[in-house]
Amino acid sequence: MPLITAIKPQKREGFFNIFLDGSFSFSISALGLSSQQMKVGQEIAADQVVTISDEALVSKMFERTLFYLSRRPHSKFEIETYLKKKFSGRAKDSVFKRVILKLEDYHLIDDEEFAGWLFEGRRRGPRAKGEHFIRAELYKKKIPKEIIDKVLKGEGSTDWRSIADDLARAKLSHYKNLGFQDKRKKIISFLLRRGFDWELVSSVVDGTLKDR
Secondary structure, X not given: XXXXXXXXXXXXXXXXXXXXXXXXXXXXXXXXXXXXXXXXXXXXXXXXXXXXXXXXXXXXXXXXXHHHHHHOOOOHHHHHHHHHHHOOOOOOHHHHHHHHHHHHHOOOOOHHHHHHHHHHHHOOOOOOOOHHHHHHHHHHOOOOHHHHHHHHHOOOOOOHHHHHHHHHHHHHHHHOOOOHHHHHHHHHHHHHHOOOOHHHHHXXXXXXXHHO
């Protein structure tokens, strides 16, 4: 059986590197080290090494994900992508699945809540986006269609015309020296890039220019 030949503290407080037969094997938290009652000179079964190292990796990945989520909410797909990038070649599929299940158990993964958060942020302010843009962004983050439909329709309808009108009027000030047709083309192009429907854009722009 492998022999624990060294237990060395990491620079990161509360974590230790375990060396078996003179070579680094895995890292473990102080709590895990204590619960496993591991010490130098102790023999440890090979299958136990796998179990302990997998458990230690689950804890490390969970901790990393908490930091990742502290910056902003993320979809399940984003979290899976983040973990696979950070731990590529270091963790088995079964370990990734355990981490995701643990995050779901703690209600730290919620695609509907994430979609609502993104939707609210994207439809407000000078950088507001239209429904097509937001829908495409949510699809890209692998949010299920039924959740996207539910969030975008929501309780009551979003006044996309009002949002597009505010953006058009704000943009108009940038083109005050241009002729009517050039203004119209530029503002239409701007609103289409922001993800608003063509018919809505055409109507809003014509109304905005008519008022001026």
